[in-house]
Amino acid sequence: MTESATAQVHGAWDLSEDQLAIRQAVEEGMRKFGLDYWREVDKAGEFPAEFFSFAAAQGWLGIAMPPEHGGAGLGISEAVMMMEAIARGGGLSAASAVHMNVFSTNVVVKHGSDEMRQETLPGVIGGQTRVAFGVSEPDSGLDTSSLRTRAVREGDNWRINGRKVWISTAQVAEKILLLTRSREAEPGRSKADGLTLFFTDLDRDRITVNEIDKTGRAAVDSNELFIDDLVVPDRHRVGEEGRGFKLLLDGLNPERLLVASEAIGIGRAALQQAVDYAKQRTVFDRVIGQNQGVQFPLADSYARLESTWLTVLRGASLYDRGIDCGAEANIAKLLGGEYGFEAADRAMQTLGGYGYAKDYHVERMWREVKLCRIAPVSPELILSYLAEHKLGLPKSY
Amino acid sequence: MDFDLSETDLAWRETAREWVDKNYPKSKARELEASGTTFPQELWNDLSEAGFHGVGIPEEYGGQGGDIFAQAIAARELSRNLAGLVATWLAPAVGGTLTLLAAATEEQKHELLPRMARGELVFAIAITEPGGGTDLLGALRTSSRLDGDEWVLNGQKMWSTGAGNADYLVVLAANVADDGSIAGNNLILVPSSSPGLDMRHIPKLGVRALASYEVFLDEVRVPAGNIVGPRGQGWKGIVQGLNVDKVLLSACSTGVLDGVLEDSQRYLHEREAFGRTIEHFQALQHKVVEIAAWRHTSELVSQHAAWMLARGRPVAAEATMAKMIASEYAVQAADVGLQLLGGMGYSTETDMQRYWRDARLWRIAPITGEMSRNFIAEQLGMPRSY
Numbered sequence: 001m002t003e004s005a006t007a008q009v010h011g012a013w014d015l016s017e018d019q020l021a022i023r024q025a026v027e028e029g030m031r032k033f034g035l036d037y038w039r040e041v042d043k044a045g046e047f048p049a050e051f052f053s054f055a056a057a058q059g060w061l062g063i064a065m066p067p068e069h070g071g072a073g074l075g076i077s078e079a080v081m082m083m084e085a086i087a088r089g090g091g092l093s094a095a096s097a098v099h100m101n102v103f104s105t106n107v108v109v110k111h112g113s114d115e116m117r118q119e120t121l122p123g124v125i126g127g128q129t130r131v132a133f134g135v136s137e138p139d140s141g142l143d144t145s146s147l148r149t150r151a152v153r154e155g156d157n158w159r160i161n162g163r164k165v166w167i168s169t170a171q172v173a174e175k176i177l178l179l180t181r182s183r184e185a186e187p188g189r190s191k192a193d194g195l196t197l198f199f200t201d202l203d204r205d206r207i208t209v210n211e212i213d214k215t216g217r218a219a220v221d222s223n224e225l226f227i228d229d230l231v232v233p234d235r236h237r238v239g240e241e242g243r244g245f246k247l248l249l250d251g252l253n254p255e256r257l258l259v260a261s262e263a264i265g266i267g268r269a270a271l272q273q274a275v276d277y278a279k280q281r282t283v284f285d286r287v288i289g290q291n292q293g294v295q296f297p298l299a300d301s302y303a304r305l306e307s308t309w310l311t312v313l314r315g316a317s318l319y320d321r322g323i324d325c326g327a328e329a330n331i332a333k334l335l336g337g338e339y340g341f342e343a344a345d346r347a348m349q350t351l352g353g354y355g356y357a358k359d360y361h362v363e364r365m366w367r368e369v370k371l372c373r374i375a376p377v378s379p380e381l382i383l384s385y386l387a388e389h390k391l392g393l394p395k396s397y
Numbered sequence: 398m399d400f401d402l403s404e405t406d407l408a409w410r411e412t413a414r415e416w417v418d419k420n421y422p423k424s425k426a427r428e429l430e431a432s433g434t435t436f437p438q439e440l441w442n443d444l445s446e447a448g449f450h451g452v453g454i455p456e457e458y459g460g461q462g463g464d465i466f467a468q469a470i471a472a473r474e475l476s477r478n479l480a481g482l483v484a485t486w487l488a489p490a491v492g493g494t495l496t497l498l499a500a501a502t503e504e505q506k507h508e509l510l511p512r513m514a515r516g517e518l519v520f521a522i523a524i525t526e527p528g529g530g531t532d533l534l535g536a537l538r539t540s541s542r543l544d545g546d547e548w549v550l551n552g553q554k555m556w557s558t559g560a561g562n563a564d565y566l567v568v569l570a571a572n573v574a575d576d577g578s579i580a581g582n583n584l585i586l587v588p589s590s591s592p593g594l595d596m597r598h599i600p601k602l603g604v605r606a607l608a609s610y611e612v613f614l615d616e617v618r619v620p621a622g623n624i625v626g627p628r629g630q631g632w633k634g635i636v637q638g639l640n641v642d643k644v645l646l647s648a649c650s651t652g653v654l655d656g657v658l659e660d661s662q663r664y665l666h667e668r669e670a671f672g673r674t675i676e677h678f679q680a681l682q683h684k685v686v687e688i689a690a691w692r693h694t695s696e697l698v699s700q701h702a703a704w705m706l707a708r709g710r711p712v713a714a715e716a717t718m719a720k721m722i723a724s725e726y727a728v729q730a731a732d733v734g735l736q737l738l739g740g741m742g743y744s745t746e747t748d749m750q751r752y753w754r755d756a757r758l759w760r761i762a763p764i765t766g767e768m769s770r771n772f773i774a775e776q777l778g779m780p781r782s783y
Contacts, residue, residue: 010402010403010405010406010466010704010707011399011400011401011402011403011406012398012399012400012401013398013399013400013700013701013704013705014398015398016398019398077398271777275777275778275779278779279778279779279780287780289774289779289780289782290779290780290781290782291782292767292770292771292774292782292783295770295771295774295779295782296767296770296771296774298774298777298779299769299770299771299772299773299774299776299777300770300773302718302773302776302777303718303721303722303773304722306698306718307694307697307698307718307719307722308694310400310694310697310698310701311693311694311697313398313400314400314697317398317399317400321399327689327693328693331689331690331693331694334690335690335694380683382686383682383683383686383687384679384682384683386686386689386690387679387682387683387685387686390686390689391662391682391685391686391689393662393665393676393677393682393685394676394677396677396678396679396682397679
């Protein structure tokens, strides 16, 4: 059967020209920042500012933003290609440095006022404005709607007090998306009711930012925030008062797809290190890659990463067409996290002592990809979500 | 890029699924397995009547048309209820039809394919030998020499599934040149009623209603015209079917995953313990969801490989990965499913143990998971290790 006839009979399963072009461009761009660059920023715990500026100059930050504000107007199908290639080149340090600008402000695009969009998006896309995403709290991670940061209306302003935790890039960000409780949920109504979202300046006079020392991704800071009488004008509110959580729900699935693509990118990078090493390291008069005991785990990881990647692409395509992708996004994040980590772990085993040594990069990938298994949602809760919402089983938590 | 099935694909899936549910519910597959039969003749006849044997055979040869993608849809739907008994359809479809399409002369195709499409001719593959599975060519001992206008075959074959009821065995045999040396190999259609041909039933763990045989060939004579493809190049007729076989088995594995998932969900929904149905227990829910995630992945890798193959793309790596991933998930899922059903999963009154036993074969045949990994490792540029 001819190519075109098959396409008519069975639909389209090829990457689009846009997707291929983006992957190629990002791979090329990432080559300017070699693995040594990422090792150094990780060691120093410094935000990769040079890379961030480069990404902005390349137009990467605005890939999924509307053209009228300077974005490329593409979809999640293209964004996953970009994030996979960024993570493959620079690990989670690279991906997380841009992730918030690329993704988190989507809610502003969709629900912000015209004035807010015009005022903020060009800076977000151009890289002059870095964005932090202020949702999690010490007592409210996945159970987001139980959060306690309060916003009290005072005339044209809101007064905000509370604590946030695990807020990435807050050391360097100029803006923050802040989810607050503006009123108690009415009895019988969902706890998600009464949460209000703001997109405002990260005012360091009113917000104390304490960095959390952590296992990996040292270049992109994670923080605890203490918010003390932060006064925010009402025009910084995103969407309706009390509906902030519902607005964020729109973004959960694409975020899972992006995180899955990042986990797969890191897994692939680790696998490449392992394959290269296995091909040149000689023991007992032959390269270790000739041993099936060495080959099989790597071949297995390759197959698992490739197959999970199909789920990412499928989910992104559904999302871009406005079709529910809850199953695909969650499965992709679940398996992407597991298999990405497994690939890094097997790569470490392949390199032996060198895998454990900082010079050889694999240990950094291993530390970083672990985070894709935890955030933004744990594998355990994904399983519970899928059980309840996709298989119709009773809520178990 | 959207990974959507077309309207045609969806309609065919619906048709196949309805047919299977109406004619071959799981209970019937269980009965077949318990019946002691060595060939499910009724299943064969019903598949013939419904036109399954013609899927993948072009209309000019009396078939229904359809490509590997359409065949994969059939494979999955049949496997969902029949599990390993899908081979009743699959083995002749791959070993017979594909081989003929790849290597036979026009005359052979016009003579044999229409009868195969109608289900009037049954083929069985006799390629593997006692000393050679994956390393088939290295171990090939069965020989074929030309004596006047007849081929004379001698040797032994293993794992010829359905041979007991086949009209023809598709036999691969070393080609003995006129000077007595070995020059390549031949693919020869051997009528199963030939004098000198003997068989022994090999009892096995699963797919019991479709028996597999050891075949003995002792000075078996067949007409010279029964060779498929050029003399000495028999392997070429088979090799094209290897990727097809892998892709179809990935689809079969996905079908088993469908069956395992639905049976697990139903059981959790019905079974009560500690005052409520066991679907309320988180530990059990998570197991079912993992099965669903494996099913999802298998479906995509299988369809993706089938799609590439249908377009004539190189697909060796994708087909190998699809077969490896899907077959391993299927066995893993059936094992989890058996655990979920507990004692009932172990009982032959439910289907879980049947999925578990049948799918286990696909981790072994037609290529083991280990050989798959060897192959993928070479794709990654690592040295050949075997």
